[in-house]
Amino acid sequence: xxxxxxxxxxxxxxxxxxxxxxxxxxxxxxxxxxxxxxxxxxxxxxxxxxxxxxxxxxxxxxxxxxxxxxxxxxxxxxxxxxxxxxxxxxxxxxxxxxxxxxxxxxxxxxxxxxxxxxxxxxxxxxxxxxxxxxxxxxxxxxxxxxxxxxxxxxxxxxxxxxxxxxxxxxxxxxxxxxxxxxxxxxxxxxxxxxxxxxxxxxxxxxxxxxxxxxxxxxxxxxxxxxxxxxxxxxxxxxxxxxxxxxxxxxxxxxxxxxxxxxxxxxxxxxxxxxxxxxxxxxxxxxxxxxxxxxxxxxxxxxxxxx
Amino acid sequence: xxxxxxxxxxxxxxxxxxxxxxxxxxxxxxxxxxxxxxxxxxxxxxxxxxxxxxxxxxxxxxxxxxxxxxxxxxxxxxxxxxxxxxxxxxxxxxxxxxxxxxxxxxxxxxxxxxxxxxxxxxxxxxxxxxxxxxxxxxxxxxxxxxxxxxxxxxxxxxxxxxxxxxxxxxxxxxxxxxxxxxxxxxxxxxxxxxxxxxxxxxxxxxxxxxxxxxxxxxxxxxxxxxxxxxxxxxxxxxxxxxxxxxxxxxxxxxxxxxxxxxxxxxxxxxxxxxxxxxxxxxxxxxxxxxxxxxxxxxxxxxxxxxxxxxxxxxxxxxxxxxxxxxxxxxxxxxxxxxxxxxxxxxxxx
Amino acid sequence: xxxxxxxxxxxxxxxxxxxxxxxxxxxxxxxxxxxxxxxxxxxxxxxxxxxxxxxxxxxxxxxxxxxxxxxxxxxxxxxxxxxxxxxxxxxxxxxxxxxxxxxxxxxxxxxxxxxxxxxxxxxxxxxxxxxxxxxxxxxxxxxxxxxxxxxxxxxxxxxxxxxxxxxxxxxxxxxxxxxxxxxxxxxxxxxxxxxxxxxxxxxxxxxxxxxxxxxxxxxxxxxxxxxxxxxxxxxxxxxxxxxxxxxxxxxxxxxxxxxxxxxxxxxxxxxxxxxxxxxxxxxxxxxxxxxxxxxxxxxxxxxxxxxxxxxxxxxxxxxxxxxxxxxxxxxxxxxxxx
Numbered sequence: 001x002x003x004x005x006x007x008x009x010x011x012x013x014x015x016x017x018x019x020x021x022x023x024x025x026x027x028x029x030x031x032x033x034x035x036x037x038x039x040x041x042x043x044x045x046x047x048x049x050x051x052x053x054x055x056x057x058x059x060x061x062x063x064x065x066x067x068x069x070x071x072x073x074x075x076x077x078x079x080x081x082x083x084x085x086x087x088x089x090x091x092x093x094x095x096x097x098x099x100x101x102x103x104x105x106x107x108x109x110x111x112x113x114x115x116x117x118x119x120x121x122x123x124x125x126x127x128x129x130x131x132x133x134x135x136x137x138x139x140x141x142x143x144x145x146x147x148x149x150x151x152x153x154x155x156x157x158x159x160x161x162x163x164x165x166x167x168x169x170x171x172x173x174x175x176x177x178x179x180x181x182x183x184x185x186x187x188x189x190x191x192x193x194x195x196x197x198x199x200x201x202x203x204x205x206x207x208x209x210x211x212x213x214x215x216x217x218x219x220x221x222x223x224x225x226x227x228x229x230x231x232x233x234x235x236x237x238x239x240x241x242x243x244x245x246x247x248x249x250x251x252x253x254x255x256x257x258x259x260x261x262x263x264x265x266x267x268x269x270x271x272x273x274x275x276x277x278x279x280x281x282x283x284x285x286x287x288x289x290x291x292x293x294x295x296x297x298x299x300x301x302x303x304x305x306x
Numbered sequence: 307x308x309x310x311x312x313x314x315x316x317x318x319x320x321x322x323x324x325x326x327x328x329x330x331x332x333x334x335x336x337x338x339x340x341x342x343x344x345x346x347x348x349x350x351x352x353x354x355x356x357x358x359x360x361x362x363x364x365x366x367x368x369x370x371x372x373x374x375x376x377x378x379x380x381x382x383x384x385x386x387x388x389x390x391x392x393x394x395x396x397x398x399x400x401x402x403x404x405x406x407x408x409x410x411x412x413x414x415x416x417x418x419x420x421x422x423x424x425x426x427x428x429x430x431x432x433x434x435x436x437x438x439x440x441x442x443x444x445x446x447x448x449x450x451x452x453x454x455x456x457x458x459x460x461x462x463x464x465x466x467x468x469x470x471x472x473x474x475x476x477x478x479x480x481x482x483x484x485x486x487x488x489x490x491x492x493x494x495x496x497x498x499x500x501x502x503x504x505x506x507x508x509x510x511x512x513x514x515x516x517x518x519x520x521x522x523x524x525x526x527x528x529x530x531x532x533x534x535x536x537x538x539x540x541x542x543x544x545x546x547x548x549x550x551x552x553x554x555x556x557x558x559x560x561x562x563x564x565x566x567x568x569x570x571x572x573x574x575x576x577x578x579x580x581x582x583x584x585x586x587x588x589x590x591x592x593x594x595x596x597x598x599x600x601x602x603x604x605x606x607x608x609x610x611x612x613x614x615x616x617x618x619x620x621x622x623x624x625x626x627x628x629x630x631x632x633x634x635x636x637x638x639x640x641x642x643x644x645x646x647x648x649x650x651x652x653x654x655x
Numbered sequence: 656x657x658x659x660x661x662x663x664x665x666x667x668x669x670x671x672x673x674x675x676x677x678x679x680x681x682x683x684x685x686x687x688x689x690x691x692x693x694x695x696x697x698x699x700x701x702x703x704x705x706x707x708x709x710x711x712x713x714x715x716x717x718x719x720x721x722x723x724x725x726x727x728x729x730x731x732x733x734x735x736x737x738x739x740x741x742x743x744x745x746x747x748x749x750x751x752x753x754x755x756x757x758x759x760x761x762x763x764x765x766x767x768x769x770x771x772x773x774x775x776x777x778x779x780x781x782x783x784x785x786x787x788x789x790x791x792x793x794x795x796x797x798x799x800x801x802x803x804x805x806x807x808x809x810x811x812x813x814x815x816x817x818x819x820x821x822x823x824x825x826x827x828x829x830x831x832x833x834x835x836x837x838x839x840x841x842x843x844x845x846x847x848x849x850x851x852x853x854x855x856x857x858x859x860x861x862x863x864x865x866x867x868x869x870x871x872x873x874x875x876x877x878x879x880x881x882x883x884x885x886x887x888x889x890x891x892x893x894x895x896x897x898x899x900x901x902x903x904x905x906x907x908x909x910x911x912x913x914x915x916x917x918x919x920x921x922x923x924x925x926x927x928x929x930x931x932x933x934x935x936x937x938x939x940x941x942x943x944x945x946x947x948x949x950x951x952x953x954x955x956x957x958x959x960x961x962x963x964x965x966x967x968x969x970x971x972x973x974x975x976x977x978x979x980x981x982x983x984x985x986x987x988x989x990x991x992x993x
Contacts, residue, residue: 124716201715203757209713210752211745211823212775225762299762357842464930494698494869499913499926521842524872528915528924551917565847567872568918569911571895574876577851580844582798583812649851653796653818 004297008290019282020072024065026278027271077276082268087276090261095280097167098257101249102242104177109184109238114231116185117192121227122219124197132189139186144245148179148252165254176253180245184238191234195227202226229300236292240285312483312515313346313369318378320361320368324588336587338364340539341378343614346483351509351516353526353547356536357562359584362519365536366485369517370402371395383482400430403476407488409468413460419446419471420456423478430479445474450504466497473504477512485517490525502529523566527551535559538587538595541614545625555617555627555636558596579649594629601642606630660831660863661687661710666723668702668709677934679705681887682723684960684968687831687880692857692864694878694895696871696910700931702887703867707833710865711750712740727831746776749824753836755817759808765792765819766804772826791822795852814845818852825856832857833865838873850877871914875899883907886931886942889960893967903969905947941972953977 035051036043051057055078056064071077077087116136120129155175156164163172199205200223208222209215247259254260258277265273321335339361346352354362368375371387380387382402390398406412413422423442427433433441443453449470460468469489476484486505490498502525508514520526526533526547533550535543535558543556554560561578568574580599585591594612597603607630614628634640668680680702687693695703708714710725710732725732727748732740744750752758760768769791770784779787785804792800795818808816817837824832834853838846854877857864866877874881874895881898883891883906891904902908909927929946938944944954953972960970972978 203752203754204760206713207752207758207820207823208760208771209744210711210750211772212741212743213771214741222760226760357844466930494931495871496698496909496913496927497930499915499924500928502915503924503926522915523843523917524915527917528921548920561844563917565843566917567846567850567870567876569871569875569899569914569916570918571875571899573918577847579848579851583814583845584842649796649848649855653798653848653852 001297005294008293012286012290015286016283019286020069020279021065023275023279023282024068027275028061028064072276072279077279078272080265080273081270082273087272090273091258091276091280094256094258094261094277097255098243098246098250098259098281099284101167101176101180101246101255101257102239104173105180105184105242105246106235106239108177108181109188109242110235112181112185113188114192116189117231118196118219118224120189120193121196121200129193133193136186136189139182140190142182144179144183145248145252147182148176148249151175151179152252167253167255167257172253176249176255179252180242180249183245184242187238188231188234191231192227195230196223199223199227225299229296232292232296232299236289239288243281243284243288310348311345312348312383313517314379314381315345315365315369316343316379316381318342318365318368318380319376320364320373321376322373334588337539337590338587339368339375340590342536342539342541344534344541344544346515346517348482348515349509349513350531351518351529352532352534353518353520353530354534354536355520355523355526355562357521357584359538359587360536361539361587362521362536363487366404366487366517366519370399370404370485372404396429400432400479401481402483402485403479403481404485404487405469405472405476405489407491409465409472409492410460413468413471413475415460418457418459419451419474422471422475426475426478432479441478445478448477448508449474450500464497466493466500469493469501470504473501473508477508481514483515483517485519487519488521489518491520491522498525505529523551523563535562538584538590540595541628542596543625543627544614545627549625553625555625555632556596556629557600557602557635576647579647579653581644581653601644602631602635602640603643604631658689659686660689660728661865662724662726663706663710664724664726666706666709666725667721668705668714668718669721670718672717675935678887678937679718680709683882683884683887683889685882685889685892687863687865690861690863691879692866692877694874694881695865695867695884696869696874696881697884698869698910698931700886701884703884704835706884707750707835707865707867710833711744711748713744713750742776745772745824745829746827747829748831748833749827749829750833750835751817751820751824751837753839755813755820755840758820759816761808764805764807765811769804769819769823769826772823776827787826788822791826792819794825794856795819795822796848797822813841814848817841817845817849821849821852821856825860825862828860829862831863831865833867835867836869837866839868839870846873853877871910883910886937888942888970889968890943890970891968892960893969897965897967903963903967903974904943904971905949905973906943909946941970949973951979953979 035048035055035057039047039051056067059067075088077091079086080090116132120132123129152164152175155161162175163169166172167176205218205222208218213222246257247262249255250257250259251263258281262274262277265277318339319341320339321337323332324334324336325332342365344352354365356362364373367373369380369387375388382398385398387398417425420442423445424438427438427441442456446453446456451467451470451474455463460471463471490501493501505516506529509516518526518529530547532546533544534541535550535556537558543550543554543559550559551563554563561580564576564578582599585598591598593609594600594603594607597607600607610630612628612630614626616623616626617633631640663686664684666680666683667678670677670679683702683706685693695706697703705714705718709720712720712732714720720733723733727743732743766785766788769788770781773779773784773787789800789804792803797803797815797818803811811819837853838849841849850873853864866873868874878895880892880894882889883904885906891898891902891907898907899911902911906927912925913927915921915924927946932938932942932945940955940957941947941950944950947954958970958972958975960968961974962968963974
């Protein structure tokens, strides 16, 4: 197990390098001189030169990359062009909001998805199975920004149960979490259903029944732990998508998270901020996947064998 | 009787690498087949028997180069099989065919009998195009399928019929040698008998040679002229069918034969129980590989690997065995270390 | 015949697929005498496993028991409540299955799976359960059981896993053990261990056994009585010696004639012609008639399972007064007459 974790950590290095290269190129391979883009088309030559010098844009590309990498390792992503505040200070508070949103979204997706999937599988072809799977298909096909808008329309504006915008209060949290988590819940529900059906037809389930185990325990203890093995991977991926998906949700619900920061910064051409925010999201995604891989390993002891 | 040698296998080894460690290096080998030699004469049926993991299927695959052998030589009809180029090997395959255990898995589900047989003949181009249709019908009749089933798909046949298609496919290229890898193991006994009879009939009609790989010793006794008994990648005993069954020499062969339930309630045989399970072929036991489970084992067995040899006094040179004590056990001079007829004692060792 | 622990009468289990009824078990009748071993033999599709699963009501959808009775110690099981069935399973009647590799739950240790049986039926806690689990593992001949108890199934060989299955089935000392092809997936030397073990434990616990198998050798070695099944029906029920020496039904004879033997020299195998009919082509009369070398016009009607003078049963017109053809069927060199 320890060797496995060490190997996984070592494998992380090339992945993270790749991520930084991509994020780095984002700024440097986009057409046009970044300094001109930052300063604006009509800025005087001297201003452009000054920006170039400040950003080290005259150095060879690989030197620039290593400088960028070195600073990024110390969580120094430069300063914002708008207000000269260090990028990291912009990111930090918003990062926690986005993480909160993604975590709640994941919890919502997992709880709703698992329950729906288990019920569906336990009562295959029943009315509740068909109904749940139709709803899941709906949830899957609905774009989350549209769902967000609909939720605001019904529950915030007409019924006034929840606040339409913002983040922090319980009544502000519910709608964005549902908007963000619904698609994930649908995916997890479908995945859980098929995985459970597969497991329920296994020989060891028959063994459990032949032992006199109650049906409820057959499902929740004997089947679920096995069925979870493929589902865990999906949950991990979902969490990653939620980090990215938060961009739309945060815009719809006017939440001051990383996603919104990225959009605002793109609109204002605040490239250091965009760069830093994307890097943080990417790294979180990679780390989450690592955690999923390791927990997968704990769940499925057989992987150890190979 | 003049016998012509068709296949000669010498010092065949098949090691499969095990990858591991940080960089996926080869850390060890599964020694699936470890230095075996035997010959197969034209027109005879030689069976390879043994329990799972003994290397019997690997041997068949290695001869056909379905897995490239690690070491050794395979000579077929005087030609060095392992030295052939890819193109030459493809041509050679029309002489050497294989039938697998699961006919369903080895037939393309989207191809009819006609297409399957046509394709086999096309690859080997042994039959001119015009004559193929007649040949297909002839083949189907040979293996006992109806002419009107020619355009049916594998799923429309029963297990026994599918195995007949597999046999027809093997026959379509006029092979000299057919390797039957557990070819009748998956069939019900009434169907199995049909297929066994078919194989026997084909052998005498078409002058075929069979290398028959099987674990069912009833089937093996019925079909073979000679038998090879394998254990953990090595041949432990080899001889004519009758002498193997009626006068087994190796303690493993004896245990194996005694373990088979006899379909006669009045004939309860004295059973020899082996202790434990078959060890891993990754780090096989030193010396005689059977020593960990053998009730007769001594220090010599742990250290020296016994040679497969004829012990002339009793075997007339046709029956070879790899055991240091075969003669002594036979003569009652070497006794077992523990009681072999009590299952509890064997299991708890 | 001694008292019967299990008495199955006209059991019918069907599968309902796309509006069609497939009669997997079509009027099965047999008895298991107390303390004895009954073998159920038949080829694939004969309904032998489904009959066994029906006893414990372990038939999955879309299968259903549609008729007949299963009496266990004079208690009707086909109408028993779910809670009563759970009480019986693994406690009074246990079952072991064909595939030891897949019959244990891969994500729980051997000990956890064994303890569960003690917890359900005897309310034992973790410590007492573990102690009993280790005793049980020792009883089935697993070396260093106190170590094995904490291992996962993948760490054990096939033979070991089947012994764990047996330990689990026998944990609560059941009165009846149903073994569904318990050694089919195992090598012969391991099979010999397992069969001997079951026999020893049967004597120690005093239980009855239903041994389902396709291997006539296993039947000859382990059973006292045999029910031969073909296409969902019992065609012959006999004590073990009669079955092998004086088989009556042409199907039983065909099976014995098809069997390649390792213990004697045989010139030729005599197979049964044709193959098992598909469910939609099932003959309405004697199911075996299309493959039977003796079939005559009367075989278009279904014969009853009738008891013969020696107390054994056979379902064949040859042994009735209506039969006008040649009497008797042939197996090996023994001529058998009605």
